[in-house]
Structures are given as C-alpha cells and as structure tokens.
Amino acid sequence: MQSGYDHHAQDYERAFPAAFRGPWERHAVGAFAEHVVRSGLPGTVVDVGCGTGHVTAELAARGLPVVGVDPSESMLAIARASHPDVRFEPGDANPESWGAALEAEAPEAPVAAVLARYSLSHVPPERVPGILASWADRLPVGGAVLVAFQAVDGGRAVVSFDHAVAPAWRWSPEVVADHLTRAGFAEVWRTVSRSDAEHRFPECHLLAVKDAAGAPPVPVSRGCSVDGC
Template sequence: MFENDRVAAAYDDLAELYAEFTLDALTARPFDRVLIDAFAELAAGTGLPVVDAGCGPGYVTAHLAGLGLAVSGVDISAELLAIARGRYPDLRFEQKSWDALDAGTGELGGVLAWYSLIHTAPERIPLALEEFHRVLAPGGAFLTGFQAADPGHDVQPFDHRVTLAYRWAPEHFATVVAAAGFRVVAVVTCPEAPGLRFPQGYVLAAKAEDRTAD
C-alpha cells in the first residue's frame, strides 16, 4: 500500500473522532492562532489564493476564510473531507495530495501544511517543499506545524494516535525549507502543553525571489 493510501485509510477510519478532537483546537491553543494569523498576513500581501494542504475537517481553512483569504482545502481522506464540506458548505474542499496540487506555477499566495506533513517519510519532505515552492508566487507564504523531536535528534518516528508519524527538530526542518528555496521567517518551539505529548515546532517561510536567496 502506498504511503498516501495508508494514511488516508487510517484517517478515514477515525474521521469522526479526529474531527471532534480538533473542533476547538484553535480556541484551546491561542499560540497556534498567532502563527496562523501571521501566515495569513504574509499571504494576503500577494493578493493571491491560498491552499490549506492537508485540511482535515476544515477548521483551519474556515479560520483563514474568516480572515478574508480566498482559501480552499485539500486532503487525502475522503471521510474528513465529507465532514469539512458538511461543516463549511461555502468553502471548497478537494481530495488531493500535496504532490498533485491543482495550481499552476506561481499561482498561490500561501500554502499551509498544518500538521499535515508529519506522516510523510523524511526523505520525501523535500519533494513536498519543491511542489509548494512551485505553486507559490514570489513572496508567497508557507507555514507548517509538527511535533518537535527530542534534543539531539533531527527526526524521530513516533506512534501517532492515527498512524506512523515523524517528529522533527524545528531548526533542522528549517534547513530543509531553506534548501527548497524559501526564506525562513521564523522557527519556533513551543513547550509541552496540556493534552499534548511533545513540544511543538513551527516553521514560517516565504518564497524567495530566486533559488539562491537567503
């Protein structure tokens, strides 16, 4: 079974439970809202649409829409997308993977990968970032969130409640993002919080003007 098929099947099986668990996530984690709002501000400066890549049940997609962005959500789980469409009927959701985004080169102002790259094998992360770089306009924003690795580790597999996932050292993930042609804007580690097993990591970046930019 291909990686996407495995992950999609795992989320399909737990879609209702996962959607319920994440329903109030942005209310419970105000720091996440700060980072997502910073991403939205950068993306809005381009005047171009935004994609929530790995949107799940759509709660972050809806938040971005509420901030005035022209946003759509994509995900590989048919069951999560059904929930998203039911909850947010005015928004567009499509079943796609990050490696097959329906956007031309330079057509997007932002790509959000909110905890949606954690199930991707580490060696395939550069491919995802290459695709995001392709679809973004110069200055377009990229934000990702993930569980942070223990000190001394670049990447660690872990037993995510849904299926196998990977924790990253935020600074290491940032070097991979920079190597893909992005200008890293912020690298953040948030200590463990109630209900979370690990510290959380975040990388906010913008597409550089060319592949040699810092």
C-alpha cells in the first residue's frame, strides 16, 4: 500500500484537496470530535491513514490533541507542508507502529480515541479483527473509534474492489459492527450514505466506544461470505 500512495501522492492531493466530499462526512467527523470532547478523556486522538492530513487538521482546529499517522512518506510530506502546526508521524493501522511513541510521551493516557477513515479498507479482511482488538487494548474505557469505509448493501459480505492505488475491500456494516463487538466495543451510531457522482459505492461511518473494563465481548456467531469474518 505504501508504495502505491507514495507514487500517487500528488495526484491524490489534486483529486482530494479538501477534507470532505460531502456534508455527511463533515457532520460525522464533527460528531466524533464532539463525542471525544464531551467524554473528557485525556490523551491524543490518532488519525489512522491520515493521507495528506486535511481531516487531521480539522480535528486540530477543533482543539483536539491529534496526531496523523500514515505509512506513505510522500503523503506525510504533503501533510506537513500543508499543515505545519499539526503533528504527523509514520505508521499504519497497527498501533505497534505508533503506540510506543505516544506511550513514552504520556504513559498514563497516551490515546483517547482513534479515527480511521477509509484506511481499514486497505487491510486484508483476516487482519481487521486483530487491528480492532489492538486499538481496544490501548484505549481507555469509553474511548471512541470512528471507522469509515466503502460499504456493501445487504447481507454479510466483504467484497474486494478495483481501487486505483492499492488492494481494497468493501464491508457490510453489520460485519464491521460485529468485529467491533468482539473486540470489546459497543456501537453508538452509524450513518450510511448512498453512491452518487462523487462516491462509487455506499459509504458507512460507524462510531463505537470501548466497553467497561472487564466486560466480556458479546459472542457473535453469524458468519459472512469471506474467510476471517
């Protein structure tokens, strides 16, 4: 994934020069930011797969302590040049790539929340449950995650699609919600928008919070149409 985005970083910035392509995206991220503020939890918001940093900068403008992480150095270079007052670091969806640095800076409360907009779409489906569990390990009780992804209508499918830069998958919102539940999160809300001139597929934003400490994940026995779900 990194090499693809490194090669297409300038094209990506020209294609997506702003943080959002529709009002529902702005409102979903705004609701996430408000939720984090109202939770009162200390720590940093991590924008996973921040790309050229426009959404990271939006969170910073709202007064949130935030760091954008991305595996593409070319994307990070654009982010740093465009938003010099915002922090950006190399890393991917796995907190092993960025968690140690945050823990060293604030060992008692390194991460307050995680935002992942269209970045889990590039993670092979069999790896997603482990990624979500690793976020739960680092978040405090009540810590929020907002995931956004290209969605599948109906059923419980996970479907690969022809992304221009890197391998990618569309997800049934129900499957994502079940993975979050297994990892120890509780869904708070979701939005699903329809495809249009700017969006090839339906898209889902889903907010969940880490359950009370020690609460066992709710078992989910329903299957889906790909291995690892």
